Amino acid sequence: MKRALILLSIVVAGLSSCSTVKNNPTSEDVTLTGTIQELGMTTFQYGSHKMKSADTLYALRSSKVQLQDYLDKAITLKGTKVAGYPIEGGPTLIEVTFIAIK
Numbered sequence: 001m002k003r004a005l006i007l008l009s010i011v012v013a014g015l016s017s018c019s020t021v022k023n024n025p026t027s028e029d030v031t032l033t034g035t036i037q038e039l040g041m042t043t044f045q046y047g048s049h050k051m052k053s054a055d056t057l058y059a060l061r062s063s064k065v066q067l068q069d070y071l072d073k074a075i076t077l078k079g080t081k082v083a084g085y086p087i088e089g090g091p092t093l094i095e096v097t098f099i100a101i102k
Contacts, residue, residue: 028080028081028083029078029079029080029081030078030079030080030081030094031076031077031078032051032053032058032076032077032079032094033053033074033075033076033077033102034051034052034053034074034075035051035052035072035073035074035075036049036050036051036060036067036070036071036072036073036075036077037049037050037051037052037071037072038050038071039059042090043089043090044059044086044087044088044089044090044091046059046061046085046087046090046093047059047060047061047091047093048060048061048062048067049061049067049068049071050091051077051094056091056092057091058091058092058093058094059085059090059091059092059093059094060077060079060093060094060096061082061093061094061095061096062079062095062096062097063095064096064097064098065077065096065097065098065099067096067099070099070101073101074101074102075099075100075101075102076099076100076102077094077096077098077099077100078096078097078098078099079094079095079096079097079098080094080095080097081093081094081095082094082095
């Protein structure tokens with residue numbers, strides 16, 4: 001009985017710490033406003049679309065949102081910076097999770 005209580009408390013502590021991490025935004029989360037464009041010819045070879053927000057270019061990809069549906073529309077997107085990018089002077093790569101039309 002004592003072992004079961006110890007094991008249960010360890011599992012509960014582990015699960016509660018995991019849910020806390022997921023609910024807290026990190027510095028890798030981004031919100032951008034601008035216009036999505038097709039990627040076209042580039043010197044970098046990642047992403048499927050691009051977006052210029054302020055004076056910064058971003059490469060975009062998404063497994064949840066059809067980026068093609070938002071071409072040339074003023075939008076706000078939410079996503080996460082992909083670890084390991086930018087590569088060789090290219091833009092930051094964003095995994096897009098949500099888009100709202102402005």
